[in-house]
Amino acid sequence: MTRGEAGIDTMAPAEAARVREAEQRASAAAVGVESVEFLDHRDGVIEEGVALRRDLAAAIRRHRPDLVVTLNHHDTWGRNWWNTPDHRAVGRATLDAAGDAGNRWIFTDLAEAGLEPWSGVRWVAVAGSPEPTHAVEVGEEDVERAVASLAEHRAYITALSDKDPVAYAREVVTGAMDEIAGRTDGRRAVAFQLYPRG
Template sequence: MVVFAHPDDVDFGAAGTVAAWTSAGVEVAYCVGTSGEAGSHPGAVREAEQRAAAAEVGVSDVVFLGYPDGRLTASLDLRRDIARQIRRFRPDRVLAWSPEINWDHVVTAHPDHRAMGEAAFAAVYPDARNAHAHPELLAEGLRPWTVPELWLADAPARLRNHAVDITAHFDRKLAALRSHVTQTGGNSGLEAQLRAHFSAVAARHGITGLAEEFQVVDTS
């Protein structure tokens, strides 16, 4: 399961990895905190773009939580709603955004990203696995679930300890990003920018080609 704040976050940060997983037969679900309505386009448009982007990388299970864009906090309500999706989908791995600031590239350290990351971490541990947390979830028939592994995108560079070779899946990542027409439609240099960035990531990890990188945490 991938947990993120806005439509397009996953596609910039992790869609190549998602495509690699689905190509290997792994089922993936998305949990999106907001509908991205704080920009210049309505939330319904952004949601439709995200669903189209998800389809490009083999994901059909997309849930929008409906929190206000630009005003996310790691509230108990948000923790409960993410835990609900974890108990529903019962994933072996959750990929979320780091709750820490990436000081090397602060434009990606949006407060919504960090709030969603903090709430996702709390939902993974301890909320989703704790039968006494959010008792209303038990009343909905959602039994506790332990997620053994948490992957964090956009963590501080020193904490990134794992890379995924996305060379064979880059075209699907690019197609997913181009599905966000309101966000990428005017960027004629998108492909070149992405290739340069993910080539540099790959080189740091000794991979020939393109790669995405994460901080992987054992939460078992």
């Protein structure tokens, strides 16, 4: 949704946007993603509403997925860990946009621009939800790819922590997976709150 320009306190927004865009592309490449699209909303001040839903509906119409993965839209990550306004807004708007993408009477300008309605989204999976409904078991190779992907956010991680980026990434990734393992008979997994559509 953004280029992360407000995410590093010690770096001016224009430079942070350049660095974080490069880190996001490298992170995606580490897990085999070849195309990353930035929708250029302002980092830290994303507003939930029609403009956000329209941009997300356009992306869904462009890519025509049957599964959409989004951010945690709940107020917290669970317990007392408050979620960020951007995450909440994007998560909620994505849930709405999955329906908007298939409605030919909403955002008619998108169809006029060649983005025909797409009602093929069957599931929206919310990552990081404090209320997971499904888990996908992962193997050691998956864990290593996830660690490598997150570690690509070196400048961001360095601004957050004194830890080595790979050590930090391993702690975050394995911590989240191990927490879910308590619900999956000890097997590491990635959890989602899954919303069926249609």
